[in-house]
Amino acid sequence: MGPAHSVNSTVRAMAVIIPSFLALSVGYALYAVTDYTLMHRYYREYDMASQAVGLTVIYSVIAALMLVTYIRLLCTIYTNPGVVPLGPKYARDFYENNMVKQRKGNAHDAQRSLCEEIRAGFGKPPSAGMKKGDAAKSKTPESNGEHVDLESGLADSVPYGGVGSQTPAGPDPRLDPNSPGLEHSYTKDVFECTADGRPVWCMPCGTWKPDRAHHCSEINRCVYKMDHYCPWVGGIVSETTFKYFLQFTLYATIFCGLTIGTTGNALWQSRQRHGGTDTRVIVALALGSVLGLFSFSMFATCLNFVLQNLTTVESHQLKNRVRMMAVRIKLNADPVPGSYNTITYPLSVNGSPPPPQYGAVQIPALPAKTVGSDATTATREATGTFAPESENVEVPDPFQVNRNARAARRRATQTALDAFDAFDARDLLAHRTFAIVPVPKGMNVWDLGWRGNWISVMGTNVFDWLLPIRGSPCSDHTSTESRYSLSPAFQQYCAKMNLPSVHEMEERHRG
Incomplete structure (x- = not known):
């Protein structure tokens, strides 16, 4: 996965200029604080050797952590920005050939x-x-x-x-039951969908959107758990980079705070001792104040989103957007009018056999057995008697008739079982029915509580919280339940709707 560049040339230029400006600002702050303020002023002129050495060590450690997290952030943005793979070329060409020209x-x-x-x-x-x-x-x-x-x-x-x-100018790729990428959603037990039960479709990318993905117009690609496009770091902030972005803003805030405190105290000492000011100290103080205010506001905002398990995009949509979730239920369960509709995957194709049904095998009725000739049978039915008209008519042994009936029934049962077994276990599991559940406005279906939300983004131990070594646990989408863990509130909401449990079907199939 390569870098995701902005489609705007001005923004691309800003994505190069701003990080360069940040690098120059940090370099100047390091010189002004460590070399000039701490060593020259504190250590030599003010005779504050212990304070100078201690602040230099702390300042250097924070600067190193800030630099490492920033490099890790940039490398991830350029190597794994978290963009969703594009759909087939025909799906993207369909959008390009039929792009809307009038939107007013x-x-x-x-x-x-x-x-x-x-x-x-x-x-x-x-x-x-x-x-x-x-x-x-x-x-x-x-x-x-x-x-x-x-x-x-x-x-x-x-x-x-x-x-x-x-x-x-051609068939709509969204109406194709075998549309590539559709199976990535319905193989999960819960996924985000639209009112018809299908996942959300992205027209420019020609693909089905995964849960919490958003199409970023700045790079013209869908992004997993997109937060925002940040020219200060030269790219997109998503689920693969959000953790490193939070760490970087934390260390940048501490770095700027140390810069403000050190240079502010040096400026006050200079006015007390000499009654003058120092231009280099004033410039470092101004840079630390401006960048510190920006980094602190970004850190506070990101920390709030982490604790709520939200992104910038989702925070704007939470109160206004009508969200629909497809929840897996018992196969072929009937919808509940007024509460929810249902949809069964894979979607049916014209001429294809119906999906397999769980439960007892339907055995076809046996054909009626006749005794004697057709004329004799008609006479018996009309008269209501089964006595032979003449002694020349041979009546079959009734036990032989029963044996033939049992044999025919066994053959019919075996035929039905053979047809049923034509669907192997994988085919049976592939057919899934989902309830299309409307989510109340304001409910965050991904909210796990502040502790669970923190762990899903930052990891489980202190080293994960402080060091940019491993990515966020939420980037792992191997769970069969859903792409992201579901909130207890949403699970309780589904329980109140009395959805037909899928576990009953699974237990019956095992039995």
């Missing part, structure tokens, strides 16, 4: 209004959330199923083939 006026307002009505009518019949006139308008050639907007729950996107966009 009534077209965008009409689309936003329609999306709000879809939200308001979620869980109701299709006509419940619309007015009478809107229902007629919805039956347009653009919404007949050929070019359906799968992000209808997001008002900030214009659908392909919808109001305000050009007519698509």
Whole structure:
């Protein structure tokens, strides 16, 4: 994974100039504090040798930690910025060929209004959330199923083939049941989705967004757990770099605080002893104050987000965005009208066999057995008697009939079992049903409590907290439950909805 550069040439230039300015500022502060202020002023002129040596050691250690975390941050930004892989080229070309050229006026307002009505009518019949006139308008050639907007729950996107966009020149890649990358979401037990049960689709990247991913317009890529684009560090701050960014701002704040305290005291000593000032000390004090204020504000903001398990983007969306979560439930469980809908993966394809059903095998009924000729059977049915009309009719042995019936039943059962076993264990597990659960506004489904949130980002021991050695534990997405750990509040919310437990299906399948 290479570096993610800004698409704006001005921002790219600032991403080079600002880090260079920071390096020069830190270099000048090191000279002004350690060499000039501590050694020249404190040690020689003011006869404060012990204070000078002690402050020099502390100042050097903090400067070294700040430098190491900054280098680690820059290296990670350029080698592993945390961007989501792009989708297939045909999906990206579809977006490029059908890019919206008009995003103003009534077209965008009409689309936003329609999306709000879809939200308001979620869980109701299709006509419940619309007015009478809107229902007629919805039956347009653009919404007949050929070019359906799968992000209808997001008002900030214009659908392909919808109001305000050009007519698509090819099949919509979002409607492909075998769309590459879709399995990365439904193989988890819980994932973020839209109102139709599919993951969120990113049109520019041509791929399905993973949980907590956000499309950064600055680099034109989706980013895992994106926080912000920071020209001060020359790149994107995401789940792979957030920990190092917090450590860097911490050491930068301490470094600037030591600079302010040391130079401020030296300036006061100079005025008391000589009644004058020193330009070099004043410049170092000014730089420490400006950079210290910036670094402290960034550290306080990042620390607050860590303790809440939020990002800058999520903090703006938490109170206003309608979030939907797909929660795995019992296979083929019926939806609950008014509460949630369901969707089963893999998505069906025309002509494909239905997904396997768990439970008892359905055995076909045996054909009726006849005794004697057809005419004799018809006469018996009409008269209600089964006595033979003549002695020449041979009546089969009733025990032989029963044996034949049992053999036929065994053959039918074995045929059904063979068809059922055609789906191996992997195929059975691949079919999953999800409840589309609307999350109340303001609920953070990733909030694990301040302790769990801290561990998910910073690690489990003090060395992980202070040293930029290992990445954040939240960067590990191997769990089958979800990409990120779910909050107890969301789990309790799902329990109150009485979702059909998936464990019942699994236990029955094992039995």
